Amino acid sequence: MAEFEPKIVAFVCNWCTYAGADLTGTSRIKYASNVRIVRFPCTGRIDYMLLLKAFDEGADGIIVSGCHPNDCHYTSGNFHARRRWMAFRSLCDFIGIDTRRIKFSWVSAAEGAKWADIVNTTVASVRELGPYDEYKKVAKKPVKEESHG
Amino acid sequence: MAKIGVFICHCGENISATVDCAKVAEVVGKYDGVAISLDYKYMCSDPGQNLIKKAIVEKGLTGVVVASCSPRMHEPTFRKACAEAGLNPYMCEMANLREHCSWVHEKGEATTQKAIDLVRTIVEKVKHNQSLDAIKVPVTKTALVIGGGIAGIQASLDIANSGHKVILIEKDPSIGGHMSQLSETFPTLDCSQCILTPRMVEVAQHPNITLYTYAELESIDGFIGNFKVKIRKKAKSIDEKICTGCGLCTTKCPNKKNPSEFNEGLGNRTAIYVPFPQAVPNKPVIDKALCTYYTKGKCKICEKFCPAHAIRFDQEDEIIEVPVGAIVLATGFAVKKTDFFPEYGYGRHPDIITGLQFERLASASGPTLGEIRRPSDGKIPETIVFVACAGSRDEAKGIPYCSKICCMYTAKHAMLYQHKVHGGKSYVFYMDIRAGGKMYDEFVRRAIEEDGVNYIRGRVSRVYEKNGKLIVKGADTLLGAMPVEIEADMVVLATAGVANEGAEELAQKLHVSYDPYHFFAEAHPKLKPVETNTAGIFLAGACQAPRDIPESVAMASGAAAKVAGLFSQDELTREPLIAVVNRQAPPVFSSCVGCFLCMSACPYHAIEKEEIKNRQGEVLKTVAKVNPGLCQGCGTCVAFCRTKSIDIQGYTHEEVYSEVMALLND
Numbered sequence: 001m002a003e004f005e006p007k008i009v010a011f012v013c014n015w016c017t018y019a020g021a022d023l024t025g026t027s028r029i030k031y032a033s034n035v036r037i038v039r040f041p042c043t044g045r046i047d048y049m050l051l052l053k054a055f056d057e058g059a060d061g062i063i064v065s066g067c068h069p070n071d072c073h074y075t076s077g078n079f080h081a082r083r084r085w086m087a088f089r090s091l092c093d094f095i096g097i098d099t100r101r102i103k104f105s106w107v108s109a110a111e112g113a114k115w116a117d118i119v120n121t122t123v124a125s126v127r128e129l130g131p132y133d134e135y136k137k138v139a140k141k142p143v144k145e146e147s148h149g
Numbered sequence: 150m151a152k153i154g155v156f157i158c159h160c161g162e163n164i165s166a167t168v169d170c171a172k173v174a175e176v177v178g179k180y181d182g183v184a185i186s187l188d189y190k191y192m193c194s195d196p197g198q199n200l201i202k203k204a205i206v207e208k209g210l211t212g213v214v215v216a217s218c219s220p221r222m223h224e225p226t227f228r229k230a231c232a233e234a235g236l237n238p239y240m241c242e243m244a245n246l247r248e249h250c251s252w253v254h255e256k257g258e259a260t261t262q263k264a265i266d267l268v269r270t271i272v273e274k275v276k277h278n279q280s281l282d283a284i285k286v287p288v289t290k291t292a293l294v295i296g297g298g299i300a301g302i303q304a305s306l307d308i309a310n311s312g313h314k315v316i317l318i319e320k321d322p323s324i325g326g327h328m329s330q331l332s333e334t335f336p337t338l339d340c341s342q343c344i345l346t347p348r349m350v351e352v353a354q355h356p357n358i359t360l361y362t363y364a365e366l367e368s369i370d371g372f373i374g375n376f377k378v379k380i381r382k383k384a385k386s387i388d389e390k391i392c393t394g395c396g397l398c399t400t401k402c403p404n405k406k407n408p409s410e411f412n413e414g415l416g417n418r419t420a421i422y423v424p425f426p427q428a429v430p431n432k433p434v435i436d437k438a439l440c441t442y443y444t445k446g447k448c449k450i451c452e453k454f455c456p457a458h459a460i461r462f463d464q465e466d467e468i469i470e471v472p473v474g475a476i477v478l479a480t481g482f483a484v485k486k487t488d489f490f491p492e493y494g495y496g497r498h499p500d501i502i503t504g505l506q507f508e509r510l511a512s513a514s515g516p517t518l519g520e521i522r523r524p525s526d527g528k529i530p531e532t533i534v535f536v537a538c539a540g541s542r543d544e545a546k547g548i549p550y551c552s553k554i555c556c557m558y559t560a561k562h563a564m565l566y567q568h569k570v571h572g573g574k575s576y577v578f579y580m581d582i583r584a585g586g587k588m589y590d591e592f593v594r595r596a597i598e599e600d601g602v603n604y605i606r607g608r609v610s611r612v613y614e615k616n617g618k619l620i621v622k623g624a625d626t627l628l629g630a631m632p633v634e635i636e637a638d639m640v641v642l643a644t645a646g647v648a649n650e651g652a653e654e655l656a657q658k659l660h661v662s663y664d665p666y667h668f669f670a671e672a673h674p675k676l677k678p679v680e681t682n683t684a685g686i687f688l689a690g691a692c693q694a695p696r697d698i699p700e701s702v703a704m705a706s707g708a709a710a711k712v713a714g715l716f717s718q719d720e721l722t723r724e725p726l727i728a729v730v731n732r733q734a735p736p737v738f739s740s741c742v743g744c745f746l747c748m749s750a751c752p753y754h755a756i757e758k759e760e761i762k763n764r765q766g767e768v769l770k771t772v773a774k775v776n777p778g779l780c781q782g783c784g785t786c787v788a789f790c791r792t793k794s795i796d797i798q799g800y801t802h803e804e805v806y807s808e809v810m811a812l813l814n815d
Binding site for chain 1: 219220221222245247248249250252253254255259260263266267270662682726750752753781782783784785787788789797799800802805806808809810812813
């Protein structure tokens with residue numbers, strides 16, 4: 001059986017992590033192709049319902065990444081995101097969502113290598129956890145059976 | 150029904166080397182709503198752009214997806230091309246196949262599949278995109294400059310000379326700031342007043358500049374291009390229009406023994422006073438806190454003697470309201486006083502003074518007419534010690550930063566002392582000499598090599614009095630921390646430069662960020678050094694960080710250029726990617742329930758309360774409203790909103806959810 005290829009969705013801010021991922025590209029640093037990036041103006045915009053939606057749609061793991069503390073293009077959006085993540089994480093723990101599948105990190109526009117590293121480690125750790133079948137079983141719209149990878 | 154055009158770029162071989170572009174175009178072409186899907190070698194080239202334009206016109210496209218490089222690179226290019234073909238530019242989006250796919254993955258099925266997924270999500274997003282129009286706001290072409298030091302003066306003159314009106318306010322009775330207090334300036338040793346006072350006069354006489362001295366900012370409202378500021382003109386107790394500035398009142402005032410701020414307490418002034426002879430405007434004010442009439446109800450001697458009958462004891466503070474389009478903050482800095490240093494005498498000994506006090510002693514217009522004399526007994530000090538970094542770079546004092554100007558002015562002080570007191574001995578205790586700047590290091594070398602100033606690398610631990618001498622104890626770290634003890638007649642502390650006392654309050658009033666030391670924060674430490682986070686408010690000089698004169702002037706001219714750029718337009722055009730609160734038909738009006746969580750989350754204070762009224766003028770509902778002039782489009786409010794009533798254009802709920810829903814479902 002082929003190795004399980006997790007589906008990873010990344011929610012990133014335009015100014016730091018998106019630009020950082022661009023730098024990964026211009027530096028030609030290779031990383032796992034499992035990740036799909038969604039661009040936001042700021043991590044402060046990221047409504048955590050979107051994370052649940054991504055799981056709902058069949059994601060096995062999620063990355064949220066923005067500017068480092070004090071580097072936010074909009075002064076404080078990343079602090080709001082971080083505070084919200086603290087609350088959201090407790091909620092996830094309470095309702096039984098596996099927070100090991102969500103990676104919260106800071107990647108600056110100069111950290112192309114760090115972005116590749118985060119994607120690779122997240123893919124590896126989610127691969128170890130296996131497909132998120134628990135969520136898929138209760139999802140409103142069950143994802144059709146498919147061979148992973 | 151959506152008609153989306155998808156244009157896959159090969160980027161030469163940058164994308165096509167690892168992604169099967171033809172296959173992507175073929176698969177995507179079968180999706181609902183995709184009217185045309187094709188691939189081409191260079192989409193950003195003229196023929197490539199023409200392909201897009203032609204398709205828009207011929208197929209009547211409602212949206213365009215260009216799958217090529219990062220939108221951070223070519224989004225403006227393709228949006229412009231779409232606009233030229235008659236499609237709203239915000240109906241064009243890009244899928245990042247190069248930086249996020251072809252360059253970072255190996256050639257193969259999985260990479261092509263990822264490219265298809267990326268294009269599909271953007272197609273779904275574009276289906277939900279809305280046409281947006283650029284935002285236009287009018288501009289009031291008058292600038293407010295706060296602070297009349299060299300930075301404020303320079304900014305005012307530059308803006309005024311570019312043809313725009315300037316209102317300059319200064320809290321003291323005269324403009325001039327700290328620079329007017331200085332004796333000579335490094336590294337040229339030219340007289341500070343000689344270069345400054347002509348500028349001060351120019352400000353007063355400039356037809357485009359309105360000068361309000363003894364005035365402070367009361368409140369501010371509005372946004373870039375459209376501020377409304379209230380200015381408090383403190384009562385001067387004289388009628389400026391009648392006063393001739395003869396100065397008779399200041400010689401007759403019996404209340405003479407008040408420490409002069411201009412002379413840093415080394416001289417006295419009267420209660421009715423002109424801060425210094427070259428003051429602009431050169432008309433006196435009555436210090437209400439000191440005047441005998443105001444404090445005891447009797448005196449009025451100035452009124453009796455004034456030949457012009459210009460004294461007005463009944464004058465009150467006046468508040469004026471003016472519309473301005475931009476604001477330059479040039480409020481400067483303050484220096485720590487000697488009582489900040491218990492180990493260095495705790496402000497107890499009159500002959501331990503600050504660098505700024507030494508400037509007054511060395512100045513020809515100072516209390517000693519430029520002779521270096523001890524404040525205690527007027528004797529000329531035979532041995533003088535300068536202590537650099539008094540407070541600066543000292544975590545224990547709460548000032549870890551370098552005050553930047555002290556190395557240079559300490560070298561200047563020692564040099565001036567050597568020039569004025571022949572045969573005198575001068576010592577400088579320093580940590581490091583930071584003389585980065587044109588001709589700066591040469592200047593310090595001159596002090597050491599030509600004027601014979603003794604530089605000792607090490608810190609001073611104590612200064613105390615013994616037998617009429619000031620004993621300075623320190624260490625020479627270049628001699629293995631050998632203890633050094635100097636019997637001095639006078640000690641000058643290069644005390645730390647700090648933010649002005651009211652800086653924090655002013656920053657809060659203007660919604661400008663500030664650092665832990667209450668210096669105003671620039672919008673970006675490298676690329677936006679004169680902007681603040683509040684659009685339309687700029688910084689000049691030492692209110693942002695300790696700065697010397699050339700830097701303050703350069704920064705002021707930079708800020709003035711920004712203001713002139715802003716005023717070169719009649720209307721400001723901004724990207725419409727900002728937040729909006731939804732509006733619905735009565736009786737709901739908006740799903741906003743008026744909790745105003747968004748208001749507390751917004752870093753730009755862009756959210757206002759709007760009252761929805763009926764025809765009788767009764768308030769039916771209070772809802773949030775976004776000020777398009779202030780909103781920067783971060784979307785923090787969106788994630789805060791409990792009822793999903795606020796949305797960010799270009800990243801609406803519909804758009805991002807449809808993106809996420811299309812990501813994984815094929």
